[in-house]
Amino acid sequence: MENLAMHISNGIINGPVAALFAVIALVAMALAVHRGRQDLDDRLAPMAGLVAAFIFAxxxxxxxxxxxGVSGHLLGGALAAMLVGPWVGALCIAVVLVVQALVFGDGGVAMLGLSITNMGVIAVAVAYLLIALLLRVLPRTPAGLAVTAFVAALVSVVVAAMGFVLQYWLGGTADLGGNLAGLAGTMAVSxxxxxxxxxxxxxxTVVTVAKVRPDLVYALRARKPVSPASVPAVGGVR
Amino acid sequence: MRRFWGFLAGGLLVALLLAGVVSNFASPHPDGLDSSLREGCTVDADGEITGGSCPAQQEKEHEIGGPLADYGIAGIDNDVLSTGLSGVLGVLLTFALAGGAFWLFRRRDTDPTPQQVDPTQEPLDADRSGTPASSQG
Structure with a gap:
């Protein structure tokens, strides 16, 4: 059980850079609270609690x-963005990371800003941009939804990993002897x-939720303002 | 909207099973980040660094640690029980914290669309039935 820790440990990135990203993460989360409030109704609030708990699990x-000899695990940015939207989704990831750092000793508390930036800001933002783009292009079928989720998740994870490489370039504590490209390569491939x-x-997960309760998938719901407006226009059907 | 709360309970049950039971079948190998930071070091069977030079050697102690550190429960020697219970506690804690905070921060007065009738709004319905909207019941 030695290797269960999965987030950035203390000492890996120097203090000033960790502090800089703590500020970035705080500003981003403040914005997410501000904008996410518009999305948080009586149903999305408990749903977002479930999404955070599910991502923790x-x-x-x-x-x-x-x-x-290498493993991987879900980061959850794309899943959160799909189910509860980018703003509330980012907050879900932040809550998971804070619980892991404060209660489970996973990821240094001083490193929290770095992790929240990578997984809660970068991954969620990249995922949501791709979701918004792909849902417009792909057919609204389970297959289209699955492809959207898959691509958004895959790309968001790789970009989030590059976020860490950037942070390491700025404030990595070990002297890589100019071999940052090596770290970037292993991070990218894994x-x-x-x-x-x-x-x-x-x-x-997203296709399962969409089959049971499509109204609880934010990415599908967000497109709905388009269809109700067009439904009355079709009036001839009735 | 009883079905919504049913969905929520079902989802929470799945999360509890994943964290409480399936977590014991998780791969014990270091994840992509951890293994990238160990590149250049030699590692023994227990995952301890034995030599070489790599970023992971700069790791420092965690500030808190705590009784649930590393997804186990201090004092429980049984790995399966320790991991599973810590996972269950983590899911419940995360759900309570996130769900509670989101519930407090939720949008309330603005935009009361009739579609969003929830159990929490039942008192409003009760009030309405008290008003003389319809002459007789």
């Missing part, structure tokens, strides 16, 4: 990837495989 489930797992989990 699935993050514990490290799955093997093709590279020997997170490409992790992203495939993330994509499969995200697509399966």
């Amino acid at each position: 699935v993050q514990m489930l490290n799955f093997p990837i093709f590279t020997a 997170h490409l495989f992790i992203g495939i797992g993330e994509g499969l989990i995200t697509a399966t």
